[in-house]
Amino acid sequence: MTRLTPTFDRLKSDGKAGFVAYVMAGDPDADTTLAMMTGLAEAGADVIELGVPFTDPMADGPPIQRAALRALDGGMTLRGTLDLVRRFRETDTGTPVVLMGYANPFYAYGFGAFAEAASQAGADGVICVDLPPEEDTELREGLKAQGLSLIRLATPTTDDARLPRVVEDTSGFVYYVSTTGVTGSGVGETAVVSGAVDRVRKAANLPVAVGFGVKTPERAAEIARVADAVVVGSAIVDALNASGVDGALKLAKTLADAAHSAR
Template structure:
């Protein structure tokens, strides 16, 4: 079992949802970004989603778009992001890290070179939002062969006819996008999420983590009651963008993690 599966199974055995935190690599600068990344496990984060900055993040709202722009302006690259993971692994060999982003930077590096570098750095999984199942041969299948989980997104518009294709080569967990639209656009509602989580779990046999629209500890606790994991990104990135210190950002993340865990 991968680090991702192991961590989610551990939380499930405890009767708790996992907490997944998204941060953009290199935001607002490499030093602060590395400090926040290093502090995430101590703040209660079970799984880290590390964003790969990209110039055209079509699925992301203003907060994450701006985070990517700050990172790119500071010189962050895909190679630099992999180096961040490698440095993190010098002191933490247990916390799963998922790289989340778009295919263009990976394609530019070359799929083979990227997967070899990601595996060597200690990456556990990938979320590549602009590669549909019809393109699994591009990256999904090679990633699975390299031992990386490939996590697919399901949405409120993923009906029963489409769901099998989405799930076919998914591993680690299924990321359920709780709203229709971009990141940070609306609030997730547990009453609407619960039946979708149950439907996806029945079809996949995988844990289902819910993201998009979770911005507060109260909402994290609500979603944790109906999902295997809770994902927060925009609310964290907004605080980084406002110039909060790493200590302040990590304190906010701790409040989200505690809520998701029911602590």
């Protein structure tokens, strides 16, 4: 069992929604990311999503695209990303870390070898944006062998016929993409999201985290009232770029507080 299940169990027994914070590995350098990860956990992040930079992030909007390019220009790699997890675990053994990225760097590393390395580094799960259930067998089996979670994405276009297959091999939590669009594009109507979260939760019997477009504490609170956790990525990435670690962590604290006190 990963750190994810106890984390969501604790949130549930406290009657709170969780806060999932995203940061891009190596944006703009490894030390900054490590400071961000540690700081995010202190600011109240229940789960840290660590972005693995890729040259062609097809499902990401401009903020995370630019973050990936900054990270790559700074020399970040998948190996470097795993090293960041290892360094984070030297001081934090409790906060779950989920790696989020695209298939090709994982494929180039070897799906099985990557799963093993991720486990050894201390990661808890993986989200791979461009591996739908039809294509993720190797990664899924690799992660399963290591006891890590594969977290699949469900979207507004995932209909009832497809949903069981999408959630079937998911563990830890399900990531619900709140809108048809790229990351950071704007969250869907709360009422619609609420209905979708219920649908996914029922099908998966797992906690549901909602992301893609949550930017403000107000929206985070609204989503936190209907979902098990709220994910914020682009807004934190933008704040880091505009005002450094302190500015990004200040925003993260307000988002965490909003999510935790929403109910």
